Amino acid sequence: MKNYVSASVLSADMLELGKEIKKLEDNGIDMLHFDVMDGIFVPNITFGIPVLQQVRKVTDITLDVHLMIADPLKYVKRFADSGADLISFHIESDSDTLETIKAIKECGVKPALAIKPATPAESVFEYLPYLDMVLVMTVEPGFGGQSFITETVDKIRAVRQKITELGLDVNVEVDGGINGVTSGTVREAGANVLVSGSYLFAAGNMAKAAQSLKEDMPC
Numbered sequence: 001m002k003n004y005v006s007a008s009v010l011s012a013d014m015l016e017l018g019k020e021i022k023k024l025e026d027n028g029i030d031m032l033h034f035d036v037m038d039g040i041f042v043p044n045i046t047f048g049i050p051v052l053q054q055v056r057k058v059t060d061i062t063l064d065v066h067l068m069i070a071d072p073l074k075y076v077k078r079f080a081d082s083g084a085d086l087i088s089f090h091i092e093s094d095s096d097t098l099e100t101i102k103a104i105k106e107c108g109v110k111p112a113l114a115i116k117p118a119t120p121a122e123s124v125f126e127y128l129p130y131l132d133m134v135l136v137m138t139v140e141p142g143f144g145g146q147s148f149i150t151e152t153v154d155k156i157r158a159v160r161q162k163i164t165e166l167g168l169d170v171n172v173e174v175d176g177g178i179n180g181v182t183s184g185t186v187r188e189a190g191a192n193v194l195v196s197g198s199y200l201f202a203a204g205n206m207a208k209a210a211q212s213l214k215e216d217m218p219c
Contacts (some may be wrong), residue, residue, distance in 0.1 A: 003214040004193045006031035006064045013198030021059045027206040031062040033195045038069040041093060041144035049082050056083025066114065068141050073100045080107035088112035088135045089122055101130050116141060117149050121158035131170055133193065134159050139176025148177025153189045161188025180212040
């Protein structure tokens with residue numbers, strides 16, 4: 001399965017966002033990971049629909065929208081209409097899981113289901129046939145720059161094994177503490193979409209950093 005890199009906009013220079021996005025495009029980044037936080041589901045507030053609309057105007061890059069909000073079903077259509085290519089929402093949210101997946105699909109957008117570090121992998125199994133991706137959080141959602149939680153590796157492996165067992169074509173995304181070291185660990189466990197923020201944006205050579213997330217690089 002092909003590996004992809006999704007750059008977390010949380011680590012971008014928001015005053016130079018247009019230039020930052022152009023830099024992503026020029027350095028082989030596959031997706032822009034757009035974290036939406038409402039201050040309710042997670043203890044932080046980020047950005048929302050107006051920013052997404054502006055981002056969509058300046059790029060064709062895949063917009064990987066991660067809704068860390070209490071009631072994602074209520075906002076699915078608005079995010080879809082604003083340019084999202086893929087929408088992930090949390091199984092721990094207040095919205096009905098199947099109804100939210102259905103709403104995302106009806107908008108012509110790819111649905112993904114996200115789980116926090118403490119949520120069992122088995123909680124997503126029944127929904128796998130309806131999904132394009134599962135997002136396994138490798139840190140607690142809400143803030144960037146956290147350290148990778150090693151206990152999540154077994155969960156990544158369990159999700160990938162179930163996908164394989166069912167014969168499905170579903171991506172496994174990871175988000176949190178992903179860098180040139182942890183990337184190999186999560187890929188070995190079955191992840192193929194790697195979200196990274198500070199590791200990419202702080203890199204002297206972003207293209208090389210992105211490639212190191214996709215495959216092991218010689219020292």
